[in-house]
Amino acid sequence: MASEGTQSRVIQAIVERRSIRHFLEASVDRSILIQALTAASWAPSGLNNQPWRFALVWEQDLKDQLAGLTRYSAVLKNAAVLVPVFLDRESSYDHLKDCQAVGAATQNLLLALHDLGLGAVWIGEILKNADKVLKLLQLPDRLQLMSVVAAGIPAHRNQTSHRRPVEELIVFEK
Numbered sequence: 275m276a277s278e279g280t281q282s283r284v285i286q287a288i289v290e291r292r293s294i295r296h297f298l299e300a301s302v303d304r305s306i307l308i309q310a311l312t313a314a315s316w317a318p319s320g321l322n323n324q325p326w327r328f329a330l331v332w333e334q335d336l337k338d339q340l341a342g343l344t345r346y347s348a349v350l351k352n353a354a355v356l357v358p359v360f361l362d363r364e365s366s367y368d369h370l371k372d373c374q375a376v377g378a379a380t381q382n383l384l385l386a387l388h389d390l391g392l393g394a395v396w397i398g399e400i401l402k403n404a405d406k407v408l409k410l411l412q413l414p415d416r417l418q419l420m421s422v423v424a425a426g427i428p429a430h431r432n433q434t435s436h437r438r439p440v441e442e443l444i445v446f447e448k
């Protein structure tokens with residue numbers, strides 16, 4: 275176990291990862307995405323039901339059409355690839371637990387992309403148009419949109435973020 279001052283690589287990646295919303299005009303290899311999706315798929319899930327599903331959107335025209343479904347359109351347009359993330363209702367056993375599992379897979383995806391030198395952001399705002407996303411991608415209703423992850427080569431890594439002090443987050447200790 276890492277002792278204080280010698281952070282593990284996992285903790286370092288968790289802390290260093292930032293939401294990236296500006297990308298270089300550079301392509302990303304499919305094999306990198308497959309590595310990241312493989313890491314995503316190693317998330318825990320209730321009964322190990324693995325309810326997550328992913329779409330890969332590379333074509334500019336499709337990215338532009340997805341961009342039209344959110345106010346974060348600039349982020350989606352400029353990403354190298356968009357990954358709509360779904361919950362497959364057919365493998366679902368408990369909706370809340372399945373949403374949690376897809377969330378865990380999504381965080382794995384973000385962390386893996388970061389580890390592989392890419393940047394990404396979790397776009398939830400597009401959920402208001404979940405039905406239109408399904409229609410556009412011609413996917414069946416059994417897939418419930420959970421987010422769209424926009425990924426690419428980061429244009430910079432200047433973005434900062436903050437977190438509440440952990441002591442404020444502990445609501446019970448005995």
Ligand SMILES: Cc1cc2nc3c(=O)[nH]c(=O)nc-3n(C[C@H](O)[C@H](O)[C@H](O)COP(=O)(O)O)c2cc1C
Nearest residue numbers: 291292293294295346395396397398399400434435
């Ligand atoms: C459920 C969820 C929905 C989010 N939706 C959006 C979004 O629609 N647009 C966006 O730019 N960022 C979105 N984010 C990213 C957050 O804004 C970001 O994670 C937060 O500000 C903390 O910044 P950090 O990721 O750099 O630590 C979302 C994150 C989560 C977990």
